[in-house]
Amino acid sequence: MLISVKSSLETTVSSGAADESKESKSDIGNEIHLQPSILDTEQLQPQAQEIPLRYRLLAVSMILLFATGSSFAEAALSPLKATMIEELGINNAQYGAISSASSLVNSILPIIGGIGMDHWGATYAAILSSVFVLLGAVISAPAANTGNYELLIAGRVIMGLGSTVIESTQNKLYAHWFQGSWLACVFGVDIAWNRITGIIAKVTAVPMSNINGWWGWSLWIPAILCASNLGWVMLYWWFERSIPVQYRPPLGRDASKSENWRQRRFGLKTLYRLPMFFWVFCGSQVLQNGAVNVYTSNLADIQTRTRGTSKLAAGYNSSLSGIIPIVLTPLVGAFFDRWGWRMIIVSWTAILYITVFILIGLTKVHPLCPILISSFALSSGALPFLASIPILVGDDALLGTAFGVWKAFQNTNSVLLEVAAGAIQDRSQDNSYNNVIYLIVAIKCLEVILGPVYDVLDGRWLGHSLRMPEKKRIRFRTDIKAQGDPLIGWRSDRTAFTIVIAELSVAIVAAWVVSPNHESVRHASDILPGLHRVFHATIAVFQYSRIISGNQHADRGEEGSIRDQDVLFLELC
Template sequence: MASEKPMDRPLPAAGDGDIDTPARPEADEKRITDIASYPSEDSDEVKDFPWRWKLTALVCGVALSWGSSFSENTLGPLKSTMIKQLDINNSQVSIRHDIVTIVENGRPKTNPPKYGAISSATSLVNTILPIVGGYGLDHYGVEWGSMACSIAIFLGAVVSAAGSNNDSFTLVVTGRVIMGFGSTVIETCTSKILAHWFQHKGLGLVYGLDLSIGKLIVLIAKATAVPMRDATSFWGWALWIPAIVCFANLLQNILYVWWARSRPTWTHMPTGQRLAREESQRERPRGESSETPTVDTMESARRFGALPDWGSLVRVPRFFWLVACTQILQAGVVGGFNGLNADIITKTRGSTAELAGYTSAVQQVIPVICAPLIGTFFDFFGYRMMFVSLTSTIWILVYCLIGFTQTNALGAMIIASVASTMNALPFLASIPLIVPNQLELGLVFGIWKVFNNSGSVIVDMIAGRLQDITPGGTYERVIAFFVAVKGLEFCLGLFYGILDRK
């Protein structure tokens, strides 16, 4: 936030004309975070937040999504239990899982026709919500936005767990949808918190830690789902314990909001609402002596008003739009392979479904260790965009080994885990550098998520169609499509690197 001391200074003379000069857009584009972060212009020695504050923000920010992630990933191992206890069939379990996946991760699957309307509705919400939620975080503040998300996650977890008491399929589904409204935006809260408190320094390490801990939560959730179910005669504890974790997450979020609001004013994250209020206070003396509003006054009112300013989309740097548009299929290809690799291993190597599942799970292990190390490499040496080409090369190797050879699938999955470590991190660590303005960062992360979600839908449709037209329903054409998309990404990574150097 802007400090109180600069606001107490006398306004420049009228002849200076510096209050409403066109220099404002450049400050908004490149320097707004720095301007809003320090108490005065002459405090050059204050270049960063204390490490004690940084570590507190890191722990609280990374922990925001633990509850939703833990609750979501306990569902897979409970499939057979839910079929029995809720008296449903595999199609209904698939629908329940698909709705959760659509709302929480943007990964829609193929649904039977009678559930198409539900699936489409939740997919539409997930397409709009990240952008609307991101803009809300920018305008009203990440503290209140994260509180709203945590409350939605907790309420959804409770409703879903209550369904286990009544063996109600409807309550379980409703709870997961409610939870999805919060979990869709909570990740953007984490991204904004880390970018603000670390001031675009060391972002590779902190985002790597976020990815690493997220993978660890997934492994813990999947490993403990069945023991939680079997701990007592009531299977619903496998849903109630994650709900309790979500409640602990809510308490932790309340603690973070109190802590962040109790810091000095100059450390507060800038918001559109507060800047609008400060702009109005600065413009009031000029407005009293002017018969008509100035152009900059109208621009400020439009830009930081209560209603969304879609002009923010135009102010987003063009390089971000280039990366977002050209990467639309890449995350979908990786997600599609992650969802299909167990079945591919089963069909190409004759493994049992259980063994194939264990083999594919190896992909989650290495990122827990390697993600922070790779992020630290980015911080010290750079080459983020060059890693895009390197990662695509590794994915091509994995796809060829799994789809076109009979090599041991375990080795291929270990290689895939290395690629998975480097897949999203270069972009996550680069977005706050491409768009350093905190008043646009939530919107930008929302746009990035929407592009990834849309790409997942497109890739799922293409992969399903390719498998349908392949004789015997095998995966040769699907794998060839994945290889082609990653081959394109190899070229794009080199192109990004050239533009980045310029």
């Protein structure tokens, strides 16, 4: 039955396209902001709430697991610091290079990955990212067998090439399946699942290092999980191809039929298509997430220095802050979907963080008090921004690029502020955290003001879309599109684009200059040149499978292209 429905749909679509091709050809040629592939696929896309619930639940159950392996491998690293220093014969600085090996690469790569994702589809970007994650895990794990520190560094960098992009693919796919229904709630579930993964990884890291008296299992077990993640991604790819075409995400198999693979090029000019409000949003969030990262990364040490807490107790206390958000984060997302008012949470969260920073760093109250307060702040910290990006962009075809830009800002902010905080602490007497606390409190005071500012701009530029529940804002956006997009918040603006891109460029250069992790990139460079063959072979496999499955009724010219792809596939493999 499913096959008959699918064939009838494809027949209807192809006949409709033939009738409309003459009328739309000239219009498409004059369109400067939309690509032909986007126009072709958007005609087939229903609203997310119209997709059958069984498809959405199956999709989210697989997408949720895309990054589990990379998240587990990353979180399992910190409890193994003493073990790695002993087994690999390295010092604290070299361990620091391991723990942040992917930071520099991920200041640029998310943008490139996001642009490519919007052109070639989030599913194929997820497959390629999973391949890099698995390669990195498999390259780094043998360091336990050989005691090779450089091998571990190289593997972590290569893993970073895929880990940050695959998170953006998840966000883009969530937006397809749940936009207009429970999108923010799904974002919250994703954040909660990552926290669960992190807690499990930290709890099991040391026991894994004691299996059979060999610490290498703490690297090989995460590598096995990364392999299983690639399996989940491939299962989702099969699922996506087995459902009716009108329910599939755009720019997947349908876009490949309308354009030749080799003609699907992407460029940085895609960045200019992002709307003005999005750029203002990103540019005004300078160092905000970095302040939270400085707090979380130094929380245990702050307790030890200010209260004399033992390292074991400090680590236990710190872990408690991640438990409450597992439950509260999806509930905050459900609040956004049901009632809206996303920006008021921004100021409220900033006030909570200011309270936490002051209590933990400048007073002697029991550490559990600020830590429990911080758990509520963590529940609503990142979610308002993730839930707002699809609203600010207003175009599903640009969501991959938007999430990539946002991720680049976040990663760069973290590198800059963590280095700055370390330098400030080194210059203080007795390695005191007082000046660091003053800095991050000042940064969060700015965010208290930003919440009302965003709300005012939302009213002037987007008709208070950020205040609306999910279903209402989708209807509002549809009506505005029918009127020709009169709201300036969804329009491109050269001035905003230029200023914020310049800001990001300066921040990236500064992060590369001040970061102590150049050594990790140098070690990875010994392995990276050989990866281009793996990359192109993977591309050929996907391309070959798409052509075989999508051109069963090809004409003679297309059959010739299939033979050409056979040759290319065999040459690369």
